[in-house]
Amino acid sequence: MIQSRCVLCGVEGENFSSFKPSGNFTSYNYLCSGNSLCQNCNEVFTDQHYRRSSWVRSTGETVFCTAKDMLKILLSPPDPPFMLYIARSGKKQTYLQLLRKGSNLSKTAFWIADEDLGLIRIVTQQISELTIFAREAYEKLGQQKWKLYNGAPVHDWKNQEICERIERLKHDPLWQLVVRLI
Numbered sequence: 001m002i003q004s005r006c007v008l009c010g011v012e013g014e015n016f017s018s019f020k021p022s023g024n025f026t027s028y029n030y031l032c033s034g035n036s037l038c039q040n041c042n043e044v045f046t047d048q049h050y051r052r053s054s055w056v057r058s059t060g061e062t063v064f065c066t067a068k069d070m071l072k073i074l075l076s077p078p079d080p081p082f083m084l085y086i087a088r089s090g091k092k093q094t095y096l097q098l099l100r101k102g103s104n105l106s107k108t109a110f111w112i113a114d115e116d117l118g119l120i121r122i123v124t125q126q127i128s129e130l131t132i133f134a135r136e137a138y139e140k141l142g143q144q145k146w147k148l149y150n151g152a153p154v155h156d157w158k159n160q161e162i163c164e165r166i167e168r169l170k171h172d173p174l175w176q177l178v179v180r181l182i
């Protein structure tokens with residue numbers, strides 16, 4: 001038997017499927033060398049649900065969900081090994097980076113991929129603190145998310161502590177993710 005190498009996760013094995021990207025495949029930067037796909041990657045690559053939806057995959061079983069469900073799942077992830085992806089427009093194949101990275105083995109610190117933000121390291125303790133703060137800031141600043149993304153305008157600086165903390169956080173991808181999901 002000839003050993004093949006999976007072009008997405010890099011694992012070596014036998015009886016792999018051949019890798020045949022369609023004409024509009026553009027994510028060549030996520031690939032390893034080779035021209036085949038292991039069974040696991042073949043399923044994720046060929047089933048379009050993985051591009052269009054958010055999902056959690058653990059030991060061969062996948063649950064598709066909405067981005068709205070994701071905050072709850074991030075705060076309380078499934079038992080490892082697992083992978084987790086947050087889709088946005090469903091156009092890009094950012095999740096292919098997850099296959100390269102491999103499954104997470106910890107529930108308290110792990111990697112996810114967000115379609116727009118790319119790979120993000122999650123520490124559950126940190127995301128739980130940011131969630132509490134983001135909800136508080138959202139209420140105090142008149143329920144306008146753009147202030148949480150970009151920083152608050154001058155007239156909001158009566159809430160100085162909140163505004164200062166947002167200034168420190170606003171370029172952090174983890175913060176941007178939390179603001180999207182609250």
Ligand SMILES: [Zn+2]
Nearest residue numbers: 006009038041
């Ligand atoms: Zn693979």
